[in-house]
Amino acid sequence: MVFKRIRQAMGVGGPSVATVLVDPNCLPGGRLEGTVMVTGGEHPVDVSYLALGLSTRVEVASGENGYATDEQFHRQRVTGPFRLEPGQRYDVPFRFDVPWETPVTVLYGQHLPGMSVGLRTQLAVARALDQGDLDPVAVHPLPAQQRLLDALLRLGFRFARADVERGHLYGVHQTLPFYQEIEFYPAAQYAGAMNQLEVTFVAGAGQLQVVLELDRRGGLLTAGRDAFGRFAVEYATVDQTDWAARLDDWLRQSLRRRGLFG
Secondary structure (H helix, E strand, O other): OHHHHHHHHOOOOOOEEEEEEOOOEEOOOOEEEEEEEEEOOOOOEEEEEEEEEEEEEEEEEEOOEEEEEEEEEEEEEOOOOEEEOOOOEEEEEEEEEOOOOOOOOEEOOEEOOOOOEEEEEEEEEOOEEEEEEEEEOEEOOOHHHHHHHHHHHHHOOEEEEEEEEEOOOOOOOOOOOEEEEEEEEOOHHHOOOEEEEEEEEEEOOOEEEEEEEEEEOOEEOOOOOOEEEEEEEEHHHHHHOOHHHHHHHHHHHHHHHOOOOO
């Protein structure tokens, strides 16, 4: 009897959890659907709740050195308390809302290097939280995001890397404590004036906020982070703009103002 109590305290012979997604592909502001399958172990347990949480890898600046950490940014309980008998199967269907600002992990059907988003299942038993496996989720760009990315590629920009950074962007409404940066090598016509272009999307229910930032040859345009372009795109009218021409015009004007472009 004592050995059985020790096994229970260590989680040995406890319940097992498996999560199956109907489709691991989603859009920001969309929804994931699936079923959590909980199977009782060797002894009865009182489950406090079952929850799901989205996590991503976040870069954190810390003086001259930085570090990366896995950060949960959205959590949703899918059950209240329930009793689980030994060997009992308990299936929980769910619909999980994906926040609008969730980082994109897939571009043009390919995984975006440096990006990861996963759905973790959490089972709370006897005031202890069991963190289940992390199920990868493929987050595709919204149509408005895709339109701007297509425009950059038509201008000749080439994808470099992407990451998620802790912090808030000046003048941009954010609900999450981080933002995604997608970095591009410059197109040939700008290569003499800049090293790279960084694009950040902050999506919302009605519009997409876009921040453009660049590094010039020889260092940053100004001290600190200088977002040279910040604008909003309305979903309803995104198809009415020639974004390649619009972005090219903004880039040229910005570089000319700084004497970096003829």
